[in-house]
Amino acid sequence: DTGVSQDPRHKITKRGQNVTFRCDPISEHNRLYWYRQTLGQGPEFLTYFQNEAQLEKSRLLSDRFSAERPKGSFSTLEIQRTEQGDSAMYLCASSLASTSNTEAFFGQGTRLTVV
Amino acid sequence: GENVEQHPSTLSVQEGDSAVIKCTYSDSASNYFPWYKQELGKGPQLIIDIRSNVGEKKDQRIAVTLNKTAKHFSLHITETQPEDSAVYFCAEPSGGGADGLTFGKGTHLIIQP
Numbered sequence: 001d002t003g004v005s006q007d008p009r010h011k012i013t014k015r016g017q018n019v020t021f022r023c024d025p026i027s028e029h030n031r032l033y034w035y036r037q038t039l040g041q042g043p044e045f046l047t048y049f050q051n052e053a054q055l056e057k058s059r060l061l062s063d064r065f066s067a068e069r070p071k072g073s074f075s076t077l078e079i080q081r082t083e084q085g086d087s088a089m090y091l092c093a094s095s096l097a098s099t100s101n102t103e104a105f106f107g108q109g110t111r112l113t114v115v
Numbered sequence: 116g117e118n119v120e121q122h123p124s125t126l127s128v129q130e131g132d133s134a135v136i137k138c139t140y141s142d143s144a145s146n147y148f149p150w151y152k153q154e155l156g157k158g159p160q161l162i163i164d165i166r167s168n169v170g171e172k173k174d175q176r177i178a179v180t181l182n183k184t185a186k187h188f189s190l191h192i193t194e195t196q197p198e199d200s201a202v203y204f205c206a207e208p209s210g211g212g213a214d215g216l217t218f219g220k221g222t223h224l225i226i227q228p
């Protein structure tokens with residue numbers, strides 16, 4: 001395990017369908033983050049976990065979005081009733097942190113296209 | 116912080132010349148400033164970071180400088196090479212108890228051969 005792994009790399013779905021993405025962080029990392037990135041913009045923070053606890057959610061994370069990290073290792077991000085505005089790159093990052101603001105390493109992302 | 120301004124949005128330099136990208140942040144309590152490089156179709160890659168207790172940090176051809184009084188920090192790339200072509204993002208901690216990062220809008224760096 002040399003980095004953060006995300007699956008799938010690409011997902012095309014019809015509007016109204018549910019989708020789920022998976023992130024496997026660097027194995028010893030206790031913090032895991034989800035970001036969304038649209039074309040021409042920087043990543044936008046969605047939520048993060050410390051071990052299995054979800055500690056912060058951005059106001060960008062609508063009720064249709066839910067994230068889990070049940071065993072403190074991999075995480076899933078589910079989007080229900082997808083909308084065209086959900087089309088974006090969804091990025092996962094992880095860090096090993098005993099205090100805030102330590103290096104976060106990103107995966108390659110999952111590109112979602114809602115048609 | 117909730118707002119990081121990054122300039123320029125596009126920067127074209129001749130191979131071998133230097134490139135400088137600047138960011139301004141709003142939260143005076145911010146104490147960690149990373150820079151990421153993102154190539155097409157890939158996730159952002161951390162290339163260098165600086166903490167507020169130092170004013171400059173270097174790693175080979177890359178350096179970052181921090182001016183806490185003016186609340187800005189800059190990425191310097193010397194002796195640019197074609198593989199430096201990418202989009203570069205600065206970031207600062209989101210703050211307010213959040214442990215995420217707030218990113219700038221990015222700078223598309225183009226290295227002209």
